[in-house]
Amino acid sequence: MLSNKENQAADTTSSKSTSSTCETNFxxxxxxxxxLESLGEKLLDFCKERNWQEFHSPRNLLLALVGEVGELSEIFQWKGEVPVGLGRTFTDNEKEHLEQEISDVFIYLIRLAQACKVDLPKAVESKIELNKKKYPIDKCFGKSNKYNEYH
Amino acid sequence: MLSNKENQAADTTSSKSTSSTCETNFxxxxxxxxxLESLGEKLLDFCKERNWQEFHSPRNLLLALVGEVGELSEIFQWKGEVPVGLGRTFTDNEKEHLEQEISDVFIYLIRLAQACKVDLPKAVESKIELNKKKYPIDKCFGKSNKYNEYH
Amino acid sequence: MLSNKENQAADTTSSKSTSSTCETNFxxxxxxxxxLESLGEKLLDFCKERNWQEFHSPRNLLLALVGEVGELSEIFQWKGEVPVGLGRTFTDNEKEHLEQEISDVFIYLIRLAQACKVDLPKAVESKIELNKKKYPIDKCFGKSNKYNEYH
Amino acid sequence: MLSNKENQAADTTSSKSTSSTCETNFxxxxxxxxxLESLGEKLLDFCKERNWQEFHSPRNLLLALVGEVGELSEIFQWKGEVPVGLGRTFTDNEKEHLEQEISDVFIYLIRLAQACKVDLPKAVESKIELNKKKYPIDKCFGKSNKYNEYH
Known part of the structure; x- marks a missing residue:
């Protein structure tokens, strides 16, 4: 299972108190x-080496992405609610499986962006700026009602 | 619509010949x-400023991700096959919408990884290495049959 | 909001005890x-009257299905865990919205089956019989571990 | 592979002409x-016999549905465009697999409706009536532009 060292120290028990959940998360x-630039290049090389580009049309990649989101959902489907940080709800094997499935979703999302010529790093940066305008802090702070209305 | 300058030059007409499709893509x-590190920080700040962390449990974020994948699919649903690079199948408005929806999927994927304490850059790097072993070049080169069997 | 009369009597409060949850559900x-036969005919007529058949290829319908599953997920995404029968977690408006989104998923699933010439009623009947063999009662009874292993 | 006899006669070659595609489909x-009533009862019995009701909360079933939609998408992901009726794009084994995966999506959709106390047959009937108003024939006939605008 992958992990970065600094984070492990913060992986405290899955307390249900909101404060510790947030702290850990942040x-x-x-x-x-x-x-992202480097991952994009790795994935193009991977695909080019196998001569798979003919399979990687936008809609093929989109359906492959949906397939991987399905596999990710299967990991969570019988678990009921799961705390931030996963707590004790996942075994080590399950965590490794989770890392692989999140990665598979990401891989096809990168490939889809490439096949659609979407510059993913810049597109996401712009969308975050747009979201800041759509969800002004003073109207949205800690209010789930407001939050739901905005969505 | 977002774009990076270098890529625009390569955005040739949507020829249906395989060779030009690949070339453009690569x-x-x-x-x-x-x-990714920077985007992760931006998204944590965005969420923290709005005090939304209590809504961002792993399964809530996963369902939000599924919602965004649905919105991405809606862009492609009545289009029939779409060429690599999109060609003339998307208007400028549709391309901008596409960039926003791909970004929304990515935003929730990053937030899900954070909520599950998955170090996304390292996890994807490892999965690409694993895929190199699962799909050896000599067995997979340009063969859709082999490719399908592996999946 | 739709409802059938007999069920409303059974819509008791959302007790968290397992026993009442099951009872209500069953x-x-x-x-x-x-x-299903009648709904299939209604949907073919609807499509035929609008001359929409050219848009309803299998992959177009599949992506439309994914889009509707996304809209269904959006209803549940910020709710945290929801009890069987929904309890008090949904307003009347939300329940009506839920009925519409479940129906939209079903409509595209029927249309996809038609476009693929899959006889949905018989296919599901056969799959239930297959599942009875895959999940023998004596091995699967009330055991979530076993259940997960089978999936 | 499942099939109903009458339909097999109609399973003509996968002509790409629009007219024959529609004819076959309709x-x-x-x-x-x-x-649907009978399938609903079969599935409740299946679940009750295995004492699985505790796993079948609305969000668990929704994620299971997403998982099955993913498996359905995987069947189509590398195929490029597929004609109505599937033509020669699927082997007999693939058709059988397709019937099973469409059925699995349907099974979890039925279970989700039950867990949410949504009377699926009546809900879909109402949604079709609503769609007739949303998409009036005179405005929507054969126009993909209009169609897209309505969605």
Whole structure:
């Protein structure tokens, strides 16, 4: 199972109190590498080496993405509610499986972006800026009602 | 609509010949910034500022991801087959919408990884290495049969 | 909001005790009409009257199905765990919305079956028989571990 | 592989001409039995016999549905466009697999409706009536633009 060292210290027990849940969640950081640019290149090389480009049309990749989202859902389907950080609800094998399925979704999302010529890093950055305008802090702070209305 | 300059030059007409399709696809590069690490931090800040962490449990985020994959699918649902690079099958407005929906899927995937304490950059890197072993070049080169059997 | 009269009596409060949850669930019956055969005919007529058949290829319908599953997921995404029968977790408006989205998923599933020439009533009957063999009662009774292993 | 006899005669070659595609599609009929009411009862019995009701909460069933939609998508993911009736794009084994996966989606959709106390036959009938109003024939006839705008 993958992990980055700093985060493990923060992996406290799955307390149900809101405060500790948030704290744990907000201490989590992704590793600085590989970057999206680098992952995109790795995946193009992988595909090119196998001469699979003819299979990788946008709608084929989209359906493959849906397939992987299905596999990700299967991991969670009989679990009932799961706490932030997973707590004790996943075995080590299940966590490893989860990391692989999240990665498979991501791989096809990157490939779909490439096949549609969408510059994923810049597109996401712009969407986050747009969301800041759609969900102004003063109207949305801690209110699930408002939150639901916005969605 | 977002784009990175270098890629636009490569956005040739949507020829149906396999060779040009591949060529176009493999010239595409993501921008070097923002990185996954940086996007992860932006999204945690966004969520923290709005005090939304209590809504962001793993299964809530997973269902939100499924919702966004649905919105992405709706863009493609009546289009029939779409070429790599999209060709002339999307208007500028549709391309902008596509960039936003791909980004929304990505945003919830990042948030889900964070809520599950999965170090997304390292997890994907490992999965790509695993896939290299699962799909050896000599057995998989250009063969859709082999490809399908492996899946 | 739709409902069949007999079921409303059984719609007791959303007790969290397992026994009452099961009881409520197992008293629920679908109306005897319309049948699947009749719904299939209605949907073909609907499509034929609008001359939409050219849009209804198998993969177009599949992506439309994914889109509707996304809309269904959005109803549940911020709710946390929801009891059998929904209890007090849904307003009347939300229940009506839920009925519409479940129906939309079903409509595209019927249309997909038609477009693939799958005789849905007989196919499901056969799959239930197959599942009886795959999940023998003596091995699966009340055991979530076993249940998960079978999946 | 399941089939109903009458339909097999109509399973002509997968002509790409629109007219024959439509004709074939509109001759297809589901068997008159089992009905939705009967399938609902079979599935409740199946679940009750195995004492699985505790696993079948609405969100668990929804995620199981997403999982099955993923498996259905995997069947179509590398196929490119597929004609109405499937033509020669599926082997007999693949058709049997398709029938099973469509059935699995349907099984969890029925169980989800039951767990939410949605009277599926009546809900779908009402939604079809609503769609007739949303998509008036004179505005929607054969126009994909209109069709897309309505969605």
């Amino acid at each position: 201490e989590f950081k992704f590793s600085s590498e590989p970057t | 010239e595409f590069k993501f921008s070097s910034e923002p990185t | 008293e629920f019956k679908f109306s005897s009409e319309p049948t | 001759e297809f009929k589901f068997s008159s039995e089992p009905t």
